[in-house]
Amino acid sequence: MNKFWVIAADVYKKNVRSISFLIMLLVPFILGGIVYVAGYFGSQSGEVDTIGITSSSTELAESMSEAAPEDYEFQVVDSQSAGEEDLSDEKIDALFVVDIEDNNQLNGTLYSESNMGQSVELTLQQTLNTIQTNMRAQELGLTTEEVGSLNQPANFEQQSVNFNDAEEMEMGEDDEDFNYAISFASTIILFVFIITYAGIISQEIASEKGTRIMEVILSSTRAQVHFYGKLLGILLVAVTQMVVYAAAFAISYQWVKDIDVIKNFIDSISLQGIFGTFLMFTLVFLVLGVFIYAVLAALCGSLVTKTEDTSKVILPVTYLSLIGYLLGISLASFDPSNIIIRITSYIPFLSSYLMPIRLANETASIQDAMISLGILVVSTVLLTMASAKMYKSNVLVYNDKGLLATLKQSFTLMKNQ
Template identity: 50%
Template sequence: MHKYWIITKDVYLKNIKSVSFLIMLLAPFLALAAFYFIGQFSSNSDEDFKSGIVIEGESTLQGLQEFVAFEEGFTSFETKEAGEKALQKDGLDALLLLKVENDTLVAEMLSQESASQETLMGLNFQLSQLQSSLRAQALGLGAEEVAAINQPVSVNVQKVSFDEAGNLQEEADFSGIRTIVGMMSTILLFIFIVTYASIIAQEIASEKGTRIMEVILSSVSSRSHFYGKLSGILLVALTQVAVYLASFGIAFYWFKDKPSIKAFLSEFSIKDIFGEFLIFTIVYLLLGIFIYAVLAALCGSLVSKVEDVSKAILPVTYLSLAGYMIGLTLGLSNPGHAAIRITSYIPFLSSYTMPIRLANDNVPLLQVLLSLGILIATLITLVIFSSKMYRSNVLIYNDNGIWAALKQSFVLMKNERQKN
């Protein structure tokens, strides 16, 4: 047991102190900062976007009250030639040409540079409103009549459930924010798996490639070595998760007094929104990282050179990618899809899909516990199986591929059993 802790501590400290871990730890914060500044820059760019407007021909637009407010955001020109001169001298970013033909707006924008999609969408919305007002004026309709025609139909969705007696009960619907948390869990799980699968496979393959593994196993049991390596990497992953949770807590403490946060918390409590859902999501996240890490360690022990690690962990990558795509695509478009329900009981995939089901459905506790039981049983079986194969795998140097090494490992393990 003492040697196990020595290996665990060595692997943990070596990875924690590495520059790559620091970069990996700071990457999400840098990405968030980049998105923030890009958003700020984009909004400032849209605010600085200067446009001119020219009304071509005789127009009934001047009599519209809505057009007066619309025209205030533009620099008006009497003629198209005057607007083109201003556009040529870089005084304008774009020139909007408007005319009315048979009570229909015809618009053309002249621009030397492409306008942002946000600017174009806003312009299209405003012109559509003007078109409606123009048609209403032609038909002799008043403003109140137009508003009554355009009155949208709102659907009030009420989440309900039934108690043991079959009585209907109304519930608050928190599926929106829960879906966001479920999607974040899916994305984080995929990132952690891809990252740490490579790290743990390289950790094992590097010692095997230098032939130092034979020396290590002469003084340490293969099981202690395997569990030590695995535990060290998992502690690194847990450290990263802990840093993110602590950062979220600090950020919440700083911004909790903002009016928007106060208004949100006045209507809902964190317990009401998340409750058991958040606990189960974190459990699935951690178990997902663990089971893929064990599979990556098994694959890494089959290669003879560090250069072959990327090929060895392809099964891990493809399997996690399958769960990621199912959870992300169907989770957003159709969370009640049969594929989501079925894969929520399949190990390696349930960590992706069960949080999506929990976010959108009233999944019975028995089904959640059944899914967790299958996942935990598979994890324990995989750990025992991998630890037994580990000694055979790390002593095999086969350049014919991972399947040839796996076959040779089975033969060696079978011979050892017969000797014992």
């Protein structure tokens, strides 16, 4: 047991003290800082886009100019040729030419030297639609109030309910948006951690095997002890990264809690929604997901003969994780009741991605989550035990004929032991 902790501590200290871990730890903070600074200076900037507007109807051009949002400045120009001259002299950022056809059909064309972005295009499209609607309403003899009533959208809301022992319906607190945000974030975090630590743990094992030092190591300790020690050391590195991010979030919360968007979001959820059953299940699925993929990556790393082949041998781990990630981000997010999602949410390696999303969308019950979690736990234990048993044979096999040949030779050695 003492050798086990020595191996785990050595792996942990070596990786935590490395420059690559420090960079990996700081990347999210750097990206977050860049986004924050860009957003801050963008909000402080007083510069707005100036768009020249010309039309055969001066009244129409003036109407659009008066309807300009705060982020834009619409400037009426006398003609298209005058607008082109202003655009050439950079007096305006773009030229919007509006033509009127029969039946008050408006056609708008935006001219600019560079792409103005979808935000500008949508703004102009909405402004044009509003004016066209008003023109046709006047033609039909409708008042402004009547047009407003026609354009008023219907009210829609979703209410979470539950039933008491008397089978009476009671209104519950709707935390669906919060749950969905957590499940979506956990899907991304899980994929990033799997890809990162699958490479680290496979490289850790392959490097020792590539230097042929493994025979010396196994002469002083059991293969299973070495395997579990390596695995625990890398998982402690992952836990350290999670703890650092959790601490950073807790500290940064003091600065962001007074922001209107964050404040409104927090006010809309309950403490039970934050620390409730859903979050606990999500965290457990996240940790077990990282663990089972780490075991598989360690097994793949033990099959490598040369260190430079590590990236090739962990491709099955990468592709398997990518399948779960794509299913979670695309299909599960938009159609959580899909039969494919319901089936794969019970399959190990995929359930860590999909079951939290099903829980967030309330298409799976707590009982469903417990069944899926039980299958994942049993599969993780069996895979870990099998991988540890195969590890003793794998690390002593040096075969340049490929992964399948190495596996075949490893099974032969394992049977003879």
